[in-house]
Amino acid sequence: MALLDALDLAHPDVIGHDWGGFTGFLLGLNHPERVDRLLLCNSPGPWARLNPRVAVGLRRAWYAALVATPILGAQVVGYPGFIPWFVRLGGQVALFPEADAAVYANQFRDRARTAASSRLYRSYLRLAQAILLGHAFEGQRLQAPTQLLFGAHDFYIPVAVLEEIESHGADLTLEVVEGCSHWMPEERPDLIADRARELFS
Secondary structure, X not given: OHHHHHOOOOOOOEEEEOHHHHHHHHHHHHXXXXXXXXXXXXXXXXXXXXXXXXXXXXXHHHHHHHHHOOOHHHHHHHOOOHHHHHHOOOOOOOOOOHHHHHHHHHHHHOHXXXXXXXXXXXHHXXXXXXXXXXXXXXXXXXXXXXXXXXXXXXXXXXHHHHOOHXXXXXXXXXXXXXXXXXXXXXXXXXXXXXHHHHHHO
């Protein structure tokens, strides 16, 4: 809210990916008067339920617990090889050229940033527990027109977490994008631009 106020944005359209997408969901739920339309990518939303399919799919999120660990987590984030490995889907796909991966990794030479990353993940795990086990957002519906784009082959977030997600919004649509993994802004920028023009026009 403070950022919207500082930028003098009364009720903007919002595009977000991953954490940014989840922030968009929370903005729309908690402050519906401050958002117009939402275009969100590869974000699970706050209504996921823990079941066997979700539990199996979340196995690749093991890194979250590691990064969230006090002291050790900050050291992991600051390790020069971690971020390049992470943005390459656990070393599987070189979606980011070496130089681009290095730009991301260099941001975490600053100890304050690595510590902040670890604290962020601790906060994330607390919220994930409240959602998966405590149904924290049960009964809350998104009112803003929202389109969720999700890579069918997301390496980190299982598609199973999206079960019945469209029922949680007055105008919430899901498009699962084949041939796309987690980094949709890098993999399918033209698709995001097209959907933004359609939604925000």
